[in-house]
Amino acid sequence: MSILRLQDYATLRGEIWFDKKNLVDLSEAEMIQIRGRKIAMIFQEPMTSLNPLHTAGDQIYESLALHTDNPNKERVYELLRQVELSDVKRIYDSYPHELSGGQRQRVMIAMALAGKPDLLIADEPTTALDVSVQAQILALLKKVQKQLGLAILFITHDLDVVRQIADRVYVMKFGKIISTRTPEDMAPLPRKKVNCDGQNPVISVQNLSIFYGKFEAVRNVHFDLCAGQTLGIVGESGSGKSSLGQGLMRLIGAKGKVNVRGQDFFALKGKKLREARGHIQMVLQDPSSSLNPRMMVADIVGEGLKVRRGNRIVRLMKRIKGVKNNILTDAQIHARVQKVLKDVGLAPDIMPRYPHELSGGQRTRVAIARALILNPAVLVLDEVTSSLDIYTQRQLMELLIHLQDTYKLAYIFISHDMKTIKMMSDKIMVMKNGRAVEYANTAQIFSNPQDAYTKELIRVSFLG
Numbered sequence: 001m002s003i004l005r006l007q008d009y010a011t012l013r014g015e016i017w018f019d020k021k022n023l024v025d026l027s028e029a030e031m032i033q034i035r036g037r038k039i040a041m042i043f044q045e046p047m048t049s050l051n052p053l054h055t056a057g058d059q060i061y062e063s064l065a066l067h068t069d070n071p072n073k074e075r076v077y078e079l080l081r082q083v084e085l086s087d088v089k090r091i092y093d094s095y096p097h098e099l100s101g102g103q104r105q106r107v108m109i110a111m112a113l114a115g116k117p118d119l120l121i122a123d124e125p126t127t128a129l130d131v132s133v134q135a136q137i138l139a140l141l142k143k144v145q146k147q148l149g150l151a152i153l154f155i156t157h158d159l160d161v162v163r164q165i166a167d168r169v170y171v172m173k174f175g176k177i178i179s180t181r182t183p184e185d186m187a188p189l190p191r192k193k194v195n196c197d198g199q200n201p202v203i204s205v206q207n208l209s210i211f212y213g214k215f216e217a218v219r220n221v222h223f224d225l226c227a228g229q230t231l232g233i234v235g236e237s238g239s240g241k242s243s244l245g246q247g248l249m250r251l252i253g254a255k256g257k258v259n260v261r262g263q264d265f266f267a268l269k270g271k272k273l274r275e276a277r278g279h280i281q282m283v284l285q286d287p288s289s290s291l292n293p294r295m296m297v298a299d300i301v302g303e304g305l306k307v308r309r310g311n312r313i314v315r316l317m318k319r320i321k322g323v324k325n326n327i328l329t330d331a332q333i334h335a336r337v338q339k340v341l342k343d344v345g346l347a348p349d350i351m352p353r354y355p356h357e358l359s360g361g362q363r364t365r366v367a368i369a370r371a372l373i374l375n376p377a378v379l380v381l382d383e384v385t386s387s388l389d390i391y392t393q394r395q396l397m398e399l400l401i402h403l404q405d406t407y408k409l410a411y412i413f414i415s416h417d418m419k420t421i422k423m424m425s426d427k428i429m430v431m432k433n434g435r436a437v438e439y440a441n442t443a444q445i446f447s448n449p450q451d452a453y454t455k456e457l458i459r460v461s462f463l464g
Helices: 028-034 056-067 073-082 088-092 101-113 131-148 159-165 241-248 270-279 297-307 312-316 330-343 360-372 390-407 418-424 442-447 452-460
Strands: 039-042 119-123 151-155 171-173 176-179 203-212 215-225 230-234 254-260 280-283 378-382 410-415 427-432 435-441
Touching: 039 101, 056 073, 056 088, 056 101, 073 088, 073 101, 101 131, 119 131, 131 151, 131 159, 131 452, 151 159, 203 241, 215 241, 215 254, 215 427, 215 435, 230 241, 230 418, 241 254, 241 280, 241 378, 241 410, 270 280, 280 360, 297 330, 297 360, 330 360, 360 378, 360 390, 390 418, 410 418, 418 442, 427 442, 427 452, 435 442, 435 452
Parallel strands: 039 119, 119 151, 230 410, 230 427, 280 378, 378 410
Antiparallel strands: 171 176, 203 215, 203 254, 427 435
16 A cells, blocks of 8 residues: 555655655655556455446546556457456446456456556455455466566465465564565364264254245255364355355245254244244354444344343353343343453453454454354354454464364354365365255365365365
8 A cells, every 4th residue: 555655644664666766755646647557456355446336347448548548448348358357348337246256356457457557566356255266366367467577566364375476475464574485384273073973963954945036046955063063165156155154044035954953943933933043143254244333342242132131042041140030130241241252352341342443353253252142052154264364364263163162062164265164174065056066074075075176176275
């Protein structure tokens, strides 16, 4: 951000030399001539960088008009083809919300290339993409770099991506460069093996199918999971992973049989359903949008208990002492909130804060605490590490393993990151186009994958 002088609120000290000019000393008018023409930038999240009110083609055309002398529609088509998009006329006329994540990122790259820059700054361009699309974007960037002779400053927290694209690596911590060598992979996390022989599964799923109107998003999924076990669900964007998680929670329409803690969850109604919802909880992908921005942390985490005051679910919470007549007092709820926040590694002084006052890792921990406070048997974790840097990812995975050992939780861990799935899972389900193409123990999936799609996922994840 500072190289392009985009942070007006920051004070710069030192020098930024580019094309024999110190960018720190240039006027705003001079910087305008450099931005886009000489140095271009691809931002992390194209949905917030692209204007939702203009088509993709119009936005690329605008970039051409600003940074070149001869903007025209054919040049936009040429740029779209250069970033390997097909059906360029449809893409030109599409709005950002009508494109997939990979297509939006390619549009952003096309906009960046419009001014024929010498330096391309790519800020986490693959973070929100599944592994197959991520591999495509990395291959595209390397191809464009070779064609145009670009220098690329690639910002990422993914060490596997670093090894694939970087010539030199600088590792930063607390605003300082602490290493100039490629760091080693994270060591495997210590996990306790759970033997399910002779145990009843805490969740059993049979013939689960999910429909959006007439479109079948998930078809006939089966799995069993014991307390203390983790099922990793992996697949590219649109494979049905998140729909599966939401269907299990009965947040969207689903058919099949889901047995949780000995109850047919899909057959329950009314009060019994509300009570049983405490047994299976979900942590959504983006806590920034799933936490109420107008509520303090204490209220967010304690809301579930307040909603269930007087319900039979309170009797299931054996860790709470002094509950009379099945009704929790405000003091008891407050104490329980403090306890569960401590369990997820957060201090009590965080309770009066609002979500925007927290870091990404802290918000994710609050979302986990909100789910844990109801003493569930099953946690559905939907891409909980996708937007975190590698150090925060590591801390969060260690926390999840600790909580699983402490509470004997069963996890359904949804991710497009094969490395994270490998670290966290006892079993893995590989999904493609709404179907489970492979379901086996983690060791078997990685040592002897049977399906061609599974083999491709492992290959593009650089784990094969």
